[in-house]
Amino acid sequence: MGQTIIEKILSSHCGQTARANEIVVARVDYVMGQDGTAPLAINAFNDMNGKEVFDHEKVAFVIDHSAPSPNEGVSALHKLMREFVREKMFRLYDIGEGVCHQLIPESGEVGPGSLVIGADSHTCTYGALNAFSTGVGSTDLAGGLISGQMWFKVPETFKFVCNGTLPPGVFSKDLILYLIGDVTADGATYMAAEYVGEAIAALSQEARFTIANMAIEMGAKAGLMEADDKTYDWLRRFTKREFTQVVADGDAIYAKVREYDVSKLEPQVAKPHKVDNVAPVGDVAGKPIQQALLGTCTNGRLEDLRIAAGILANRKVHPDVRMIVAPASRRIFLDAMAEGIIQTLVESGAAIVTPGCGPCVGTHNGVPSDGETVISTANRNFKGRMGNSNAEIFLASPATVAASALTGKITDPREFI
Amino acid sequence: MEFSGKAHKFGNDVNTDYIISGKYKFKTLDMKELAKHVMEDLDPDFYEKVSSGDFIVGGSNFGCGSSREQAPLAIKYADVSAVLAKSFARIFYRNAINTGLPVVECDTDQIDQGDEIVVDLAAGVINNKTKGNTIPIKPLPAVMIKILNDGGLAAHFRKFGGFNFG
Known part of the structure; x- marks a missing residue:
């Protein structure tokens, strides 16, 4: 019986063959928190009797949501993050460096086959790099920081097949808005979305990030794509690391499949x-x-x-x-x-x-x-x-x-x- | 565990921005302070109306949107005893279990605003005293029962030093 992309990535990180709806504890390749979620995670880390982060090279905090600080309340929480990072010796991206979901891909640490958790719901963005990345809350983040692991219910997969060619003036944002409107805000809840087809293949790597980013807006746990030359060209700008792409088997089992022809799509709001x-x-x-x-x-x-x-x-x-x-x-x-x-x-x-x-x-x-x-x-x-x-x-x-x-x-x- | 209180009814797709707005949550870790603003964008007087032990009752996809754990915490610190919904968004669901806020999947169409209800988690049933009917609760996954029984994920980590579901 074949496997979907997410079943394969989870299998390679949990030491067993992962199938939809099973519970697995998986190794994570990267862990990220931002200024809206990291302060509570620091509290949880201490509450868990955490001593050190599992790997200094595989952890980062990003100050991006309210940066530079607009008031003393935010300043105090930013200070808490800076002190924690200094003490535990891992990477901080401070004000002005950018949004976490651009910085983590630019770090070169994440690519095809990676498993990432981030305490931000739009962590699903890196699915455009053929990685399983998903949002968690602050307590899960603290658990990941300490153990380098996370438990998951292996999700079923909803495959979106996008055929045709986007007309001029119509972009990947229009496509993902259309898909969300079609399946609604909970149309893919508890599921992984896989976006495939010639319309996805035709998009630039940057345009693909827009689609994966909004998978959470249809309730999905991940927004996955296949890797191709564009993916590897994009990654090579940031890292020399080699990543092996993960492809769904031909006989993989999908909970849902929906096909679209994007050729007549109009700009959406x-x-x-x-x-x-x-x-x-x-x-x-x-x-x-x-x-x-x-x-x-x-x-x-x-x-x-x-x-x-x-x-x-x-x-x-x-x-x-x-x-x-x-x-x-x-x-x-x-x-x-x-x-x-x-x-x-x-x-x-x-x-x-x-x-x-x-x-x-x-x-x-x-x-x-x-x-x-x-x-x-x-x-x-x-x-x-x-x-x-x-x-x-x-x-x-x-x-x-x-x-x-x-x-x-x-x-x-x-x-x- | 048995809770009794009044139902405060909301619709579908209650997102975490509505539960606690970004304009408050970035400023403080004082959850009692954040609790004063819980559900404010949907009902500005909610914090004044809610009594200790009451329930928030939603439709489908409760807690969609951002991963902020301040959402279940603000509800908990407003002394709401549980959230009942037809379905939950997955990050909110995990966050609620991790922080010890009971989340109950059930047919909330059988509960109206102001109904007096009793939620019996052990028996897996809700007694709507106003309507005189009972509503079954969809059981939690075993792994979540384990985390809840350990007292939340932090307590689970204190006990085992990591994930231990063996």
Whole structure:
């Protein structure tokens, strides 16, 4: 009987043949915490009588969610993290280095076949590198830090077969929003998603991260893809390590399979206040916006900034719109400067904030006011997500966000491409 | 373990941002302080309304969204005795068990706002005293019963120094 990608990765990490619905205790290759979850994990680590982390080279904390600190409460928690990292001697990515889900892939520590836990729900992002990576809470994180292990229920797999070619002006963000709208916010709960097909193969590695990142928004434990030359080319920029790709067997058993033809897909938006409240951009085109956010672990990569700059070049952001750009990492920020992308964005009127999560989680960097509407490239539009429960958030691709920033209303980006 | 109290009913897809907003959770590890803001974006007066021992009753996919463990902790520190839902998002479910907040999968359509209910975890049944009916509880996986019986994952680690489900 064949195995899915996730069954194979778990098998190679638990010393037995793992099958869906079994409980296994598996070795983890990397463990990550961020400033929203690590402070509680430090408490749990002490509560567990933890002494040392299991491997100094396989652990990192990232200060990205509320960075630099906007108030003394956050500062105290950041200090707690810095002191813990110094004492236990492992890697800290401090303010300005970027979003955890860009930094861990850039570290070169994670690749095809890896098993990663991170105390952040969007840890599923590294599935785009053919790794099983998943989000956990702070107590699980502490258990991982101490033992280098985690227990898992081996998930069933939901295979998404994406055929056809994405039309111009339609991007991987539009595709994943469409899929989430189709299966809903709990359509893949407790399951691993596998995204396959010619439309996935045609995407750049950066565009694939966007899809894997949002697997959690359909409830999935992982968002997996196969590795190919693009994956290895991307990894070789960061590491000389060799990774062996994990491929599903032809007779692997899937709980669900759904096929799509993406050739007629239109740009999509997720409307307030749920990620699965998805519609073609035409349904809401013309709605005035006051803020536009380009960035986050979903869409803050170089390609995303380049797409937006292509639309904003030699044009000005609408006077009623605040456009905020948060590059996903310092490296991306530097690359975007070298390419002139930052120059273009700033000249168009965008405000650049520190590489990191930006205003996505509502702690700083652009909290909307009552009654305002935000269009954002992030992954969540829950009421209050950006710090004000009387504001509305629409999620869209970098192209749709840039086009909307220009016109001051939600706009189909194909008008500008 | 038996709990009795009043049901506070919510809908489907209650996410962890609604349980405790990001604008509070990054500032402090004082869970009693965070508890004052629990469920605030869905019901601004929830903390005032809830009495010690009461239940939060959701629909499907309760606790979806972010991995913040402050969500089950804020509920626990608001003195809510358990969360009942048709289904739970997986990270919230793990976090609740790890931190000792009982989470109960059951048919919550049989419970309305304000119903007086008794949850008997050992017997695996809920008694809705207002309606006079009983609702079966879906059993927890064995590994989670083990963690709960050990007193949460931290206590499990203190006892065994790591994962031990043998």
